[in-house]
């Protein structure tokens with residue numbers, strides 16, 4: 001089971017990242033953290049090849065930041081111990 005990390009993933013909102021902007025891949029949603037956050041939702045992320053807004057919508061819909069990562073992400077059981085503070089994407 002995954003354990004809380006100090007930083008919140010900009011895509012799935014779980015506390016899953018050991019650092020910010022360190023190009024860590026989130027185990028929960030497979031977003032690669034290039035430092036982008038909610039203030040740049042509509043900017044295309046280089047390593048992820050989509051916008052953060054699209055990745056967040058993917059996570060809500062299919063449980064992964066991108067369709068190609070669906071089989072790679074942590075299962076609900078694996079992520080059950082992780083803290084999540086969900087942020088609103090639409091504002």
Ligand SMILES: [Zn+2]
Nearest residue numbers: 009012026029
């Ligand atoms: Zn994530």
